[in-house]
Amino acid sequence: MSHDLRDAEAHEPAVSHDLRGQPPHRQLVDLLLIQLSNYRWSWRGMVVTGVCAPLMSTVGLGLVVKQSAQANLLYVLTGSIVLSLMFQNQNNVAGNFAFMKAVGTLDFFATLPIYRHIVIVATVLAFFVLSIPSLLVTVIFGSFFLDVPLHVSPLAVVVVPLCVMPMAGIGALIGVLARTQAEAGSTSLLVSIALLFAGPVILPPDTLPDWLLAVSRVSPSSYAASAIRQVGFGPVTGQLWVDVGVLATLTLVVLWTVGRKIQWHER
Amino acid sequence: MSRIAYDVRNLVKTYPKQSSRATDDVTFQIAEGEIFGLLGDNGAGKTTLVRQMVNLLRPDAGRIELFGRDITEDPRHVSRLVGYMPQSGSALNRLTVGEAVYFAAHLRGLGASAAKRERDELLDLLRVTEIRNKSSSHLSGGQCRLLQLAVAMAARPPVLVLDEPTNDLDPANRKYVWEVLRHWNSEYRTTIILITHDAVEAEKVIKRVGIVQRGRFTALGTPAELKSATALKLHVELSFLPGDPPELPPGMTPWKTADDSWALTVDRGDAQELLAKLDFAKITDIRLYSATLEDLYLHYVS
Numbered sequence: 036m037s038h039d040l041r042d043a044e045a046h047e048p049a050v051s052h053d054l055r056g057q058p059p060h061r062q063l064v065d066l067l068l069i070q071l072s073n074y075r076w077s078w079r080g081m082v083v084t085g086v087c088a089p090l091m092s093t094v095g096l097g098l099v100v101k102q103s104a105q106a107n108l109l110y111v112l113t114g115s116i117v118l119s120l121m122f123q124n125q126n127n128v129a130g131n132f133a134f135m136k137a138v139g140t141l142d143f144f145a146t147l148p149i150y151r152h153i154v155i156v157a158t159v160l161a162f163f164v165l166s167i168p169s170l171l172v173t174v175i176f177g178s179f180f181l182d183v184p185l186h187v188s189p190l191a192v193v194v195v196p197l198c199v200m201p202m203a204g205i206g207a208l209i210g211v212l213a214r215t216q217a218e219a220g221s222t223s224l225l226v227s228i229a230l231l232f233a234g235p236v237i238l239p240p241d242t243l244p245d246w247l248l249a250v251s252r253v254s255p256s257s258y259a260a261s262a263i264r265q266v267g268f269g270p271v272t273g274q275l276w277v278d279v280g281v282l283a284t285l286t287l288v289v290l291w292t293v294g295r296k297i298q299w300h301e302r
Numbered sequence: 303m304s305r306i307a308y309d310v311r312n313l314v315k316t317y318p319k320q321s322s323r324a325t326d327d328v329t330f331q332i333a334e335g336e337i338f339g340l341l342g343d344n345g346a347g348k349t350t351l352v353r354q355m356v357n358l359l360r361p362d363a364g365r366i367e368l369f370g371r372d373i374t375e376d377p378r379h380v381s382r383l384v385g386y387m388p389q390s391g392s393a394l395n396r397l398t399v400g401e402a403v404y405f406a407a408h409l410r411g412l413g414a415s416a417a418k419r420e421r422d423e424l425l426d427l428l429r430v431t432e433i434r435n436k437s438s439s440h441l442s443g444g445q446c447r448l449l450q451l452a453v454a455m456a457a458r459p460p461v462l463v464l465d466e467p468t469n470d471l472d473p474a475n476r477k478y479v480w481e482v483l484r485h486w487n488s489e490y491r492t493t494i495i496l497i498t499h500d501a502v503e504a505e506k507v508i509k510r511v512g513i514v515q516r517g518r519f520t521a522l523g524t525p526a527e528l529k530s531a532t533a534l535k536l537h538v539e540l541s542f543l544p545g546d547p548p549e550l551p552p553g554m555t556p557w558k559t560a561d562d563s564w565a566l567t568v569d570r571g572d573a574q575e576l577l578a579k580l581d582f583a584k585i586t587d588i589r590l591y592s593a594t595l596e597d598l599y600l601h602y603v604s
Contacts, residue, residue, distance in 0.1 A: 054382050054411045054459060065409055072396040075437065139388050143453075146356055146386040147409045148378055 056148030063153050070131075070161030077127055077165060084126070085169030089119035093177045096237065105183065107239045112177040113264045114237020117198075117256050119173045121227045123166030124199045125206035126220070128159060132210025132297075133219035141298050151299045155290055159203040163196055170195075174267065186269035194266045194275070197282045198259035202230075204289030205255070211297045230256040255285050306370070307461055307493040308332040308355060313364035315350055315517075324350040325361065326517035332510075334369075334460075335491040337483070339504050341599045342514035348497045349389055351514065352463050355495070356386045368461070382410075385454035389465040389497070394453070399441070400425065400434035403452045410457035417457075424452040427482060429475075443470035451479065455486065462486075464496040468503070476500060480507050505595035513602045521602045528598050535567045537597070538576065541587035551579045562586075 057065065093115040100107045135141045144154050178185050188194075206223055213219035231237055234251020237260075243251075251257040262278040265271045308331065315325040324347045332338045340348045353359040355366055357373050357380045366373050373380045394402040403424055407417035425431045428448045433441065438449060447470050454462055467483070468476040484507050486492050498504045505525055513521040513528075521528050542548055544562040554576060556564035568576055573590065580588075 054457060056378075056382065056411050057409060062409065065405055069394065069397060069401075069405055072401070075396055139390070140394060142358055142388060143386075143394065145358060146381050146384065147406070148381040148411070149409055 054148070059150065059153060062149045063157055066149070066154055066157035067161050070158045071164065073127075073131060073161065074165055077162075080127065081123060081165065081169050084122040085119050085166060086172050088122060089115040089169070089173040090176055092118055092237065093173070093180060097177075097181045101181070108181045108183050109264060109268055110235065110239045110260075111237060112174075112181055112183050113260045113267070114231065115177055116170065116173050116263055116267070117236050117260050118227075118231055119169050120166060120199050120259070121202050121230065121256070123169055124159070124162050124203040125209075125227055126223045127165070128162050128203045128206035129209040129213070129219045129223035130206075130216060131158060131162070132207050133213050133216040134210075136211065136298055137216055145299045151297055152290070152294050155207055155293050155297065159200060159207065159290070162203060163199045166199070183268060185267065188266040188269065188271055190271065190275070191266040194262050194279060197279060197286065198262055200286035201255040201282055201289055202259070204286060204293060207293045208289060208296065211293060230254055233257070234260075236260040255282065258282050258285075305334045306331050307334045307336070307368065308495070309365075309367040309370075310355070311365045311367075313351070313354060313366065314362045315354060315359065316362055317350075323347075323517045325354065328364070328517070328519060330512060330519065330522060332493060332495060334493050335487065337487050337494045337496070337507055337509045339508035339511040339595075340495070340497045340514055341499075341501060341504075341511060341595070346514045347517035348514050349465055350517075352386075352465055352495065352497060356380055356384055356463050358386075383459055384461045384463055385410075385456070385459040387450045387454040387462070387464040387467055389469075394438055397438055398435050399430060399438060399445075399449050399452075402438055402449060403456050406453045407456035410459065412457050420456055420458075424455055428452050429478070444472060444475060447471055448475070448479075458490055458492070460491075461493045462495070464494065466497050466499065468498060468500045476503060480504070483507055501596035501599050502594055508595070511595065511598075513599060515602070521598070525595050525598065528602075529592065535569055536573050537589075537591050537594075538566050538568060538573075539587075539589040540564045540566075540580075540585060542584050543586060546584055548580050548584045551575050 056062070093111060096111045096114075097108065100111055132141075135144075141154075145151070174185070177183070205226060209223045209226065210219050213222060233254045234247065234257035235243060236256045240248060258278040258281045262275055262282065265275045265278075310328060310330050313325050313328040314323060316323045326347075328351065340351065342348050350359065354361050355373075357377050360374060368380055368383060371379050394405070397405065400421055403421040404417050407420040408414065412420055422431075425434050428451060430445065430448050430452065433445060438446070441449060447467065451464070451467055454464065464483075468479050471479060480503050483494055483496075487494055496504070496508075508525065510524050511522075511528065512519045540548065540556075541563045547564065550556075550566075551572070554566060554568060554572070556566040558565035
């Protein structure tokens with residue numbers, strides 16, 4: 036090489052302003068706003084899968100079990116709520132991570148002075164915010180149609196987002212591991228259906244075989260359904276703290292795994 | 303004395319399930335404030351090389367220092383100092399053009415009002431102000447490249463790594479982007495590393511060039527150094543009235559012929575003989591020039 040530049044000392048370049056990036060809380064706000072812009076494409080899906088599908092399951096299963104015990108109606112309603120949350124969070128987050136991987140958004144984020152875990156948390160939070168309208172529609176319509184009275188506990192403000200996090204985390208994991216967007220979509224749908232029926236989520240426990248009840252002990256949707264039943268329709272029992280503990284642990288484990296698997300600075 | 307921006311040492315990268323190396327023991331330095339061009343065929347390993355330089359790929363062996371610091375030990379050092387424009391992809395697909403530039407500037411560290419000013423200036427500079435409210439997913443190929451360039455330039459990082467910045471641009475915009483890059487380099491002393499196939503235009507901007515083939519540099523130096531090293535001939539383009547070609551000295555044969563134009567290559571010593579022999583009454587236009595960067599590229603990769 037003709038130009039020997041090796042004599043130069045290590046140095047910082049002269050820059051006219053601070054390029055160290057933003058502190059974590061500002062990164063979170065920016066990334067949250069960026070991810071909220073997903074409403075521009077996700078609102079159609081929100082109407083179809085986040086509202087219509089849960090309403091149809093509420094009506095369909097509700098008509099079947101309407102004459103039975105109130106407890107069974109409660110399972111139909113909470114199951115529909117979990118279904119709405121899964122479609123709006125797990126499936127959309129999976130699709131969004133697969134999309135970001137495909138079009139280079141994750142690469143772009145990786146070249147900015149931001150933390151990968153903040154990208155993950157902001158994405159999950161944004162889709163939770165976007166899922167609130169469909170959640171409210173499902174709760175209000177279901178309560179009215181099935182004649183199940185609402186007894187919303189103030190704890191719902193904390194518990195409902197916590198119910199969403201493991202599912203959204205599973206969606207993120209599917210999205211970062213899938214090779215294509217189509218693969219992410221179909222895998223997430225399959226997992227959603229499996230989680231919905233792997234325990235007393237939409238069907239009461241006395242209708243399920245023992246082995247399925249055993250399987251439900253490792254399914255986040257079972258704990259989410261249990262927690263939502265307690266904070267949405269009462270009464271709140273000691274089981275809620277078990278549910279919260281399991282959901283919080285699952286959230287940490289899943290989001291940490293996503294952070295390890297995400298395509299960032301290649302390890 | 304120039305200071306080093308990038309110092310790349312013995313870099314090696316092989317993709318899984320590939321037998322040949324995508325980067326094969328590459329060593330070079332780039333000075334602060336330099337405009338460095340990477341030329342090479344498709345699949346030569348240029349993109350793999352720059353993706354390692356922006357820390358999106360980890361090399362199997364070797365070392366990359368950016369302003370004296372190893373980038374694999376401190377990944378945020380790169381993201382703090384380098385604006386990267388990828389070869390493809392749409393990055394912030396859901397945002398509008400204005401939002402994409404604003405968030406890039408803000409996340410790189412500018413305050414909200416400074417980021418807004420930066421957005422307005424960059425959109426104006428790259429002549430895309432009229433599409434600022436258009437969704438990034440609805441842009442044409444050329445508009446998308448201009449947006450990606452604006453996003454890479456946002457907050458004026460001291461290093462720009464641009465993977466084919468003029469792809470998909472029309473000739474006028476291509477020429478303008480080269481002007482912008484030259485201006486940016488002289489105004490802010492920005493170090494610019496770029497991959498391009500647009501060798502003719504790039505020659506006006508690039509200060510040093512590396513020609514990549516099969517993961518290695520086959521040539522590295524200033525265009526003038528490479529030209530003198532290859533002792534290339536002169537190029538002659540002759541235009542004449544259709545069907546009435548001029549007579550050439552014996553032994554000179556055009557390598558490109560049309561009904562009204564020829565192109566030929568002559569040794570420097572033979573140029574005078576050619577000019578003396580030509581009947582200029584028959585010549586409508588003549589161009590005589592030394593090797594271009596494109597000629598060098600073709601020479602080194604062939």
